[in-house]
Amino acid sequence: MFKMLACKRLNCFIKHRAQVWTLAQRKVTTWSPVGAAFNSKPHRRLDVFQDNVGLFGVPELSSPAGFEVATKRALKDTQILVDKTCQSPPGAATVEYFDQLSDGLCKVADLADFVKVAHPDPLFREAAEKTCIEIGTVVEKLNTNVELSTSLKDLLNSPDILNQLDHDTRRVAELFMFDFEISGIHLEEKLRKEAVALHVKLLDLNNEFLMGSHLPNRIAKSAIPEHLHLHFAKEGSFIQIGGLHADSPDDLLREIAYRIFLYPNGQMLDCLEELLKCRNKLAKLVGYESYAHRALKGTMAKSPKAVMDFLELLTDKLKDKTAKDFKMMTDMKKKLNPRNSELMAWDHPYFSAVLRAERFNIEPSLYSPYFSLGACMEGLNKLFSQLFGVSLMSDQPSAGEVWSEDVRKLAVVHETEGLLGYIYCDFFHRTDKPHQDCHFTIRGGRRCQTTGDYQLPVVVLMLSLPHPTKRAPTLLTPGMMENLFHEMGHAMHSMLGRTRYQHVTGTRCATDFAEVPSILMEYFANDYRVVSQFARHYQTGQSLPQSMVARLCESKKVCGAADIQLQVFYAALDQVYHGEPQNRSTTELLKDKQHQFYGLPYTPSTAWQLRFSHLIGYGAKYYSYLMSRAVASMVWKQCFLKDPLNRDMGERYRREMLAHGGAKEPMLMVEGMLQRRPTMEELVDALVSDLNPNFETFIMDSES
Secondary structure (H helix, E strand, O other): OOOOOOOOOOOOEOOOOOOEOOOOOOOOOEOOHHHHHHOOOOOOOOOOOOOOOOHHHOHHHHOOOHHHHHHHHHHHHHHHHHHHHHHOOOOHHHHHHHHHHHHHHHHHHHHHHHHHHHOOOHHHHHHHHHHHHHHHHHHHHHHOOHHHHHHHHHHHOOHHHHOOOOHHHHHHHHHHHHHHHOOOOOOOHHHHHHHHHHHHHHHHHHHHHHHHHOOOEEEEHHHOOHHHHHHOEEEOOEEEEOOOOOOOOOHHHHHHHHHHHOOOOHHHHHHHHHHHHHHHHHHHHOOOOOHHHHHOOOOOOOOHHHHHHHHHHHHHHHHHHHHHHHHHHHHHHHHHOOOOOOOOOOOHHHHHHHHHHHHHOOOHHHHHHHOEHHHHHHHHHHHHHHHHOEEEEEEOOOOOOOOOOOOEEEEEEEOOOEEEEEEEEEEEOOOOOOOOOEEEEEEOOEEOOOOOOEEOOEEEEEEEEOOOOOOOOOEOOHHHHHHHHHHHHHHHHHHHOOOOOHHHOOOOOOHHHHOHHHHHHHHHHOOHHHHOOOOEOOOOOOEOOHHHHHHHHHHOOOOHHHHHHHHHHHHHHHHHHOOOOOOOOHHHHHHHHHHHHOOOOOOOOOOHHHHOOHHHHOOOOOOHHHHHHHHHHHHHHHHHOOOOOOHHHHHHHHHHHHOOOOOOOHHHHHHHHHOOOOOHHHHHHHHHHOOOOOHHHHHHHHHO
């Protein structure tokens, strides 16, 4: 019921004067304030008299012990609100109380969820982990609180009262009720207890599988050629293999890594089988045909059949392109290794990269000097200003507000609406920090009904970029730049929504819609009209040539069909695992789906599914990335391709797609933007057409 978010006042904006990066040859580039803030090391004001304001400005969190204080306060407030909700007559106030309950718990739990993985101090991480467990336990109890659910049920079962509610209030009430129902609240007591027991068991199974999916496999040193030992970690007389080494040019190394890293672990196979069995049992217990039916309620796809129709149609329309891609890879392998030319699963990533490099000479080091972090942030600032009238302003954190001195804080300010929220940018690599790019909601936006004020959203963007050096700012590869734009798409979704209820704020929407804003930003990041506004050499100020941007975009289409088909295979496998049980092992199902949806042969004695960690967070929803990309492609081509900087279209995008969070049915938001409802075939065609070559690129190359 209550999804897992902190509080902050507006500080004085610190407007940096334009700074320069001066090098030995005395050539300089001048940056805007936001560009300068990210192209220079942070300057913290030393004020011994300044109080520690606590993480994110939460006073209690000036020390790890503060988590216990914040947790106790949140739980005390929760009990008061539960009593108030249960004693009040059904009405709009009921939904407001529920949202206050959710907000109070989320402001502690979501903050703790971030701190437990990102804070460099183990004491803070341990305290945050404890808070997550405590809040999670309370949430489970609330989800099975019959009296609390009855207060909501009475509201939804009263037509006269229901008709008086506005659309958003009614939808939020229905979403809260859905959360109750999937916890089995409507069942008789014996079955309800069984549902609770299954929930608890699934928490343990999820954790066990997630942890196991990342553990290395080991093999005796004597089992693999000695000249390959240096590529792996050693443990006594064993070699540890913790990844696929997919980018290695050594065919044997890739094969050995694939076979050993994916070698079946009996305990993990049992864990996955039990996890899928429990998910199915719980889904049926609370009234669904399968776990997939339960997971897809409220999404754009709506049903497992629609997802499989999408994947099968995409496979059919990609068939010729995919076959061509695999032939190109096979020919390349035959050219480089005539004695062993059969294309295998461990070859796909490597040979697709070789073909891209050969055809378009895409060397990341040629691009990085044009993509300094400051330049990219400057580009984002310009883009958001042109589309939405929004500026990113560097704001000086107070003492104790951030968890690492290299974290930057941005205030997001609209030209007429004022301050919209805060983005904390945790962009740089550090020891024990997860090596993944992600967006965390720390506090959701909501309208306070008593004061009329708006609770400003707070988010963190986490990347793992290299630190600047004495000679140069942080320089991004094209992939890093695209990832930055992607994650900033999530952040602006959080900032530009102005939902009345935090339960549906920003990215708290259907999974297959949540990736649309972030993927759409990738299209902006690959358009020269956008890139030309910021991509300039950090030493000379020279703009990135248009031909280089065009070649970069075209290179991504090389073997693109095979890359998409691999994702289709993963998505189809996910659907089968969460559909009606078939009395076949997970490996047998994988082998079947790999043959049907991928094409490269299954390797005996491997179990790729045991490394499929997305089964935990994206169970029955792995297709979401493909469907979100299809929608983003349609929005880009219809609304922004002609003019990516059009303010009217930017405002329409905010109004129709970003403003609602999860308060509106996802496909209705897409329909509002496109001004029609896309068909399944149109979504598939959008993905396929993205792979068509742009012949202007080849003309530019021939002229240069």
